[in-house]
Amino acid sequence: MNRVAFVAIASILTQRKVQLQSTGDSRHIHYKLKSREEHLADALLNEYDVIIVGGGATGAGVSLACANRGLKSIVLESQDYASGASSKSTKLVHGGVRYMQQVFQLSEKNRLEKLQLVAEALRERSNFLSMCSYLTQDFPTLIPCTNLFDLGYYYFGSLIYHCVYLYYQTGGHTFKPPRIVGKEEIQQHFKFAKCNYGVIYYDGQFNDARMVQELLVTSSLKGQNMANYVEVKGLLKNEQNKITGVQAFDKIGQKQFQIKGKCVVNATGGWADNLRLMDDPTVSKRIVSVAGSHLTMPQKYGSHQWGYLIPKTNDGRVLYLLPWLGNIIMGTTERKLDNAISDPTVSKEEYRWLLQSFCDEFAIDASEVAKDVKSKWCGVRPLVYQSNALSTKEVSRTHEIEVSKSGLVSVMGGKWTIFRLMGEQAVDKVQGLIGNNQKRLENLPKLVGDWTQFDNKKEIQDMMKMFNLPQTYAAYFLTTYGDRAYDVLKLVHEKPENKESLHPQFPHTVGEILYQIRYEQARKPEDILFRRTRLGFLDQNAIFNVYEKVFQIMAKELKWPEKFQKEFLKENFEYIRKLEF
Numbered sequence: 188m189n190r191v192a193f194v195a196i197a198s199i200l201t202q203r204k205v206q207l208q209s210t211g212d213s214r215h216i217h218y219k220l221k222s223r224e225e226h227l228a229d230a231l232l233n234e235y236d237v238i239i240v241g242g243g244a245t246g247a248g249v250s251l252a253c254a255n256r257g258l259k260s261i262v263l264e265s266q267d268y269a270s271g272a273s274s275k276s277t278k279l280v281h282g283g284v285r286y287m288q289q290v291f292q293l294s295e296k297n298r299l300e301k302l303q304l305v306a307e308a309l310r311e312r313s314n315f316l317s318m319c320s321y322l323t324q325d326f327p328t329l330i331p332c333t334n335l336f337d338l339g340y341y342y343f344g345s346l347i348y349h350c351v352y353l354y355y356q357t358g359g360h361t362f363k364p365p366r367i368v369g370k371e372e373i374q375q376h377f378k379f380a381k382c383n384y385g386v387i388y389y390d391g392q393f394n395d396a397r398m399v400q401e402l403l404v405t406s407s408l409k410g411q412n413m414a415n416y417v418e419v420k421g422l423l424k425n426e427q428n429k430i431t432g433v434q435a436f437d438k439i440g441q442k443q444f445q446i447k448g449k450c451v452v453n454a455t456g457g458w459a460d461n462l463r464l465m466d467d468p469t470v471s472k473r474i475v476s477v478a479g480s481h482l483t484m485p486q487k488y489g490s491h492q493w494g495y496l497i498p499k500t501n502d503g504r505v506l507y508l509l510p511w512l513g514n515i516i517m518g519t520t521e522r523k524l525d526n527a528i529s530d531p532t533v534s535k536e537e538y539r540w541l542l543q544s545f546c547d548e549f550a551i552d553a554s555e556v557a558k559d560v561k562s563k564w565c566g567v568r569p570l571v572y573q574s575n576a577l578s579t580k581e582v583s584r585t586h587e588i589e590v591s592k593s594g595l596v597s598v599m600g601g602k603w604t605i606f607r608l609m610g611e612q613a614v615d616k617v618q619g620l621i622g623n624n625q626k627r628l629e630n631l632p633k634l635v636g637d638w639t640q641f642d643n644k645k646e647i648q649d650m651m652k653m654f655n656l657p658q659t660y661a662a663y664f665l666t667t668y669g670d671r672a673y674d675v676l677k678l679v680h681e682k683p684e685n686k687e688s689l690h691p692q693f694p695h696t697v698g699e700i701l702y703q704i705r706y707e708q709a710r711k712p713e714d715i716l717f718r719r720t721r722l723g724f725l726d727q728n729a730i731f732n733v734y735e736k737v738f739q740i741m742a743k744e745l746k747w748p749e750k751f752q753k754e755f756l757k758e759n760f761e762y763i764r765k766l767e768f
């Protein structure tokens with residue numbers, strides 16, 4: 188039996204095993220997930236078809252595409268999953284109204300390229316939402332208008348955006364057409380709004396870091412491996428200078444080891460040039476790192492249902508105010524960096540610009556608003572450089588897949604919305620290199636545990652009854668973990684101490700943190716505070732309150748030696764302190 192057939196059958200059996208674990212009620216399946224240590228033990232025994240370097244949106248997309256085509260892969264992530272750009276996005280699943288606008292600008296030289304970019308992303312927008320319904324939603328965004336010329340301009344612009352979507356859509360989630368709204372309706376959502384009318388258009392939204400986690404869980408249940416805190420330090424090559432594996436370093440176990448693979452995919456985002464240079468020191472750099480910052484505000488500054496797009500701020504950039512997990516996020520800026528930095532911080536200038544642009548739009552006092560800022564974060568957008576670009580606004584958001592002579596497949600640029608497409612295209616290249624020809628799936632793969640095909644209200648009510656939860660908490664678990672919510676809550680209810688709440692304003696408990704350590708590879712408090720839960724993005728004061736508790740849970744569960752605990756507590760607390768206002 189050839190290897191591909193073997194992996195495909197193993198993958199089917201793994202899924203079958205999942206089905207067999209179902210309890211009496213066929214809806215509530217127990218998902219048997221491996222620990223980080225089990226994944227690493229597999230890594231030493233296996234020879235992989237594909238080694239994926241980087242555990243962000245791109246790496247997770249490649250992993251899922253491998254799983255769906257019967258290839259055996261491992262994702263190696265040097266920090267935590269989604270700790271790069273993939274947890275720090277604006278959380279939009281979109282075609283990009285800004286690029287649509289550029290298509291019609293007289294000065295625009297790459298009209299066709301921009302249109303293709305929007306069309307491709309709009310098609311993927313539908314795919315994204317239908318693949319992962321429980322983590323995503325469509326939502327209306329208001330473009331405020333102060334005169335009839337603007338109203339006509341933005342309405343027809345949004346209509347063309349919608350028509351491009353209708354023309355290129357190949358299935359998946361459907362979006363409503365744009366519409367014009369009057370002052371009364373606007374005031375119901377934005378009490379500070381000054382405009383008399385506006386245009387509503389629709390896009391998608393999601394929980395980015397959780398999405399990486401859910402994609403990896405799906406891949407893992409389909410037989411793929413993954414380990415965080417494993418840095419790729421070198422590439423192994425044979426006498427013909429072809430890649431045969433990687434030299435890796437486990438930062439938790441402090442061990443150096445080799446992993447064998449037929450092909451390596453470089454999904455390292457802003458760090459892509461490092462791996463390209465490791466492969467061939469003569470290549471020229473292609474990545475431009477552009478930092479983007481956001482602020483989190485309380486809901487009183489916006490709407491819990493509508494987004495608000497300021498189409499032109501004082502420097503010509505757009506600014507979004509978006510409802511997200513009970514708060515409003517405001518962003519983004521664009522600041523060119525010399526290199527990709529692991530944890531870039533929001534600069535004073537960006538902070539001021541964000542606040543001032545918001546206050547100018549609504550004519551409110553910036554010093555008052557500043558007191559209410561709940562969190563701030565900054566991410567690095569990995570753009571692919573074209574020599575004719577004059578500014579970062581002009582560096583294309585398109586993606587490129589490069590195959591080196593030794594067989595390194597580098598996936599560069601792009602955006603979250605098109606992660607699935609980038610994954611499929613990267614695996615097309617991989618197949619060319621390793622001589623496999625299994626076709627892409629005809630139907631869109633659903634995430635494991637997608638319950639939204641069932642009656643949503645009933646699902647939430649069942650969960651409320653079964654675990655004695657308020658409605659908002661039941662909704663939180665189902666929209667965060669999909670069907671795995673039952674496994675999480677069973678662990679919460681296993682012992683009385685697991686029910687202990689971390690913070691009175693959030694649904695997180697000791698049991699949920701234990702689940703994230705055991706089955707989602709959380710290994711540092713920041714993994715829990717920023718990416719498994721989104722506390723750090725929602726309320727930075729809350730993380731100072733819960734930090735020590737989370738640390739203690741991890742120290743006990745992971746059996747950290749006492750000496751190590753002291754050093755680690757200090758090092759990690761300093762990391763968290765850096766975020767203080």
Ligand SMILES: Cc1cc2nc3c(=O)[nH]c(=O)nc-3n(C[C@H](O)[C@H](O)[C@H](O)COP(=O)(O)OP(=O)(O)OC[C@H]3O[C@@H](n4cnc5c(N)ncnc54)[C@H](O)[C@@H]3O)c2cc1C
Pocket residue numbers: 240241242243244245246263264265266267268269270271272273274275276277278279280281417418419420454455456457458477478479480519565566567568569600601602603604605
């Ligand atoms: C401010 C901002 C807002 C954005 N908003 C949106 C949006 O609303 N919608 C949208 O569609 N897109 C958005 N994007 C773009 C999107 O977030 C990125 O395109 C996407 O997250 C990139 O994913 P990635 O996996 O390529 O990179 P990353 O998420 O950065 O992942 C790369 C990973 O590689 C790891 N790595 C690096 N070197 C090594 C090594 N040697 N060994 C192992 N691992 C390594 C890193 O630790 C990192 O985790 C936004 C980006 C930014 C910065």
